[in-house]
Amino acid sequence: MGNLIISGDNCDADNLTFKVVGDFGKWQLWISIYMAMIKLPLAWYQLNIIFMAPPQQFWCAKPESFAVWTDEDWRQICCPKNEEHPCLIFDPEILIFELNMDRSLIPLVPCPRFVYDNSVFNRTITSDWNLVCSKHWLIHFTQCVMMWGVLVGGIIFGVVADKYGRKYPLMIGITLQCTMSYICSITTSYWIFIINWSLLAVASGGIGIISFVISMEVVGGKWRTIMPIVYQLPFGLGNAVMAALAYWLRDWRKLEFALATLSSIYLIYWLLIPESPRWLLATGRNKKALEVLKKAAKQNNREKYYDAVLHNIIICKTRNRNDPGFIAFLRSENMRLKTLLLSLNWFFTGLAFYTFSQYLGLIGGNIFLAVAMSGFIYIAGGLTCILIITKAGRKTTIYIYQVISSLCFFFIILIPRDYYANDWPRLLFAGLGFAGLAGTVPALYLYTGELYPTLGRNAGVAGVTTFARIASMVAPAVVSLDDVRPDLPLILLTIVSAAQLVLLAPLPETKDRPLPDTLDQAEQFK
Structure with a gap:
């Protein structure tokens, strides 16, 4: 119907x-x-x-049998040096009797109860x-x-x-x-x-x-x-x-x-x-x-x-x-290519936006400042997008913001953590990088809508932007890569943002051009 x-x-x-x-x-x-x-x-x-x-x-809670020991001493005693997190500890029942025993002979057991650092947050999930x-x-x-x-x-x-x-x-x-x-x-x-x-x-x-x-x-x-x-x-x-x-x-x-x-x-x-x-x-x-x-x-x-x-x-x-549904665009040669390229662009944009949004807390020492600053710069990025997109066109605007984001991610990687007060250089580039993402999203949204015909535009835009939602589900796993190697998520985002520049190249500019109304017109729009 x-x-x-x-x-x-x-x-x-x-x-x-x-x-x-x-x-x-x-x-x-x-x-x-x-x-x-x-x-x-x-x-x-x-x-x-x-x-x-x-x-x-977080760390393993101190058993009552170790009450005479300080919390810091307990943490040094119970945790294996090769364990990043205290999920496993040396068996306390053996430690209490043989404190100086060779650790390689003491079995590891799961920590029964954890204590959390509440110096910043009183309670988290x-x-x-x-x-x-x-x-x-x-x-x-x-x-x-x-x-x-x-x-x-x-x-x-x-x-x-x-x-x-x-x-x-x-x-x-x-x-x-x-x-x-x-x-x-x-x-x-x-x-x-x-x-x-x-x-x-x-x-x-x-x-x-x-x-x-x-x-x-x-x-x-x-x-x-x-x-x-x-x-x-x-x-x-x-x-x-x-x-x-x-x-x-x-x-x-x-x-x-x-x-x-x-x-x-x-x-x-x-x-x-x-x-x-x-x-x-x-x-x-x-x-x-x-x-x-x-x-x-x-x-x-x-x-x-x-x-x-x-x-x-x-x-x-x-x-x-x-109106033609999303599948109709996959049956037409030209629109199939556009749909594939736009889907990949939206996936990479969603991956960069949601990964970086969650990664902000790891960039600077002050998570509140990092998130608040990124919010205000997001607004600045959107406002500048209005000015640039009306002058330079859709593709050029996206290119500009993607280059900004890629460079900022790269500079954050180069700057060492905790070297400057409050990690201000990393926070500065984080804000600029987020501004780049803030300009990319609305520009790409408008550009996508103009590439699809009036009859079927909702189906086309909804279809390709779905890939940004899929990417947002992958984002938490990408953030966790920081545990594998510091700044590994940023290395991946730098590559992804640069790749988008290549994916945009085959697509036509839409500025000052009559937009297609039908699928046939969209197929001829090059």
């Missing part, structure tokens, strides 16, 4: 909407602000694993549920569940939003998100936490896709180039807000509760957000569309335009439209 559109020369949903409300006015401004601010909680939940499970020192040693993989699993849920949520809510409208699925997602966040903050079982965490992730994925669609559907003209970039900016602010809260609270449960409370403020959107008039017109709900457009026209001081197209809206009927 295809999507529904308005039939007749004068019944195009886009044309009718923008004839009434204009390309951009006060009505669109407020809706754009509301949708962009939704990026705050999306940043909180997609990246708060940084503060839920930060790098944290690592310390609450002992996610160390054989359970360490559960930290990566937690983030994988989040990103998998975001992917699934985008698909499920996207289908529901096409069928039942934008507003109600969006509000269901917001309600589910803050409710699950509250529940996550009080759960005492890791697996119950994961169940609620997955539901929160699905809600976040749905909120992300619907809010973006709304922000695109209410604006027209040049604003459809600008808004995809502006929409992304609060994501960086979300990072900074989260870092400030984490610094103040130092407890993952309190942080989660605080984020849930802030997320609950978005419930007021029930009163502030109208249904998308474009969706209402496209599905034949003309009466409801008239109500929304009348209020919008009044807010934009365009009542006279509303009266001029009123007759056309009333007589519009609907018919079926069959």
Whole structure:
């Protein structure tokens, strides 16, 4: 079953909407602000694993039989020198009687209880549920569940939003998100936490896709180039807000509760957000569309335009439209190549963005400063993207930001850790590198949308950006490579970012060129 559109020369949903409300006015401004601010909680939940499970020192708890020994002496006595983490210790029952015995003759036994360094964080999911040693993989699993849920949520809510409208699925997602966040903050079982965490992730994925669609559907003209970039900016602010809260609270449960409370403020959107008039017109709900457009026209001081197209809206009927699905692009030679290259680009972009976001805590000595600074520089990267992309074109803009990211990753590798105060040079390049990623994401999103035809653009963009979500699930494993070799994740990201420059080369520039409307036109777009 295809999507529904308005039939007749004068019944195009886009044309009718923008004839009434204009390309951009006060009505669109407020809706754009509301949708962009939704990026705050999306940043909180997609990246708060940084503060839920930060790098944290731990050691084996001292048995009562060693009470006369200091904690430091106990740690020196019990831990094998070749063990990076105290998962196995020398058998205390033998040590207590034969302290000077040859260690090679003393068997290693699992540590029965761990003690965690709480000098920076009072409580983490690592310390609450002992996610160390054989359970360490559960930290990566937690983030994988989040990103998998975001992917699934985008698909499920996207289908529901096409069928039942934008507003109600969006509000269901917001309600589910803050409710699950509250529940996550009080759960005492890791697996119950994961169940609620997955539901929160699905809600976040749905909120992300619907809010973006709304922000695109209410604006027209040049604003459809600008808004995809502006929409992304609060994501960086979300990072900074989260870092400030984490610094103040130092407890993952309190942080989660605080984020849930802030997320609950978005419930007021029930009163502030109208249904998308474009969706209402496209599905034949003309009466409801008239109500929304009348209020919008009044807010934009365009009542006279509303009266001029009123007759056309009333007589519009609907018919079926069959847009090409994602598989259709794989059957066409030119579009198959574009889709393959874009899929790889999105995978590498997602891998770099989510890996580096989680790796920030390992770059500088101050995790709060690193995350907050990256957030503010993310905003700067997005703002500069608007200026560059309108002058230099889509491909050139992506090239510029990818080169910046690659060089910054390389310089971070060269600068030794803990050599300068607060590791400020590494933090500086980390911020610049994150700015490069911040400019790459919106530019690549816009570029991707322009390479696919109008009929099937949603399917094409959704299909290739899925690979960024898949990459986000791989990101925690890449971060863990730092335990194998210091800065190994950065070496990998440097190679990946440089590889993207090669992958972009065969793709055409879209700036100042008429965009394809059909699959046939997209096939000839070179």
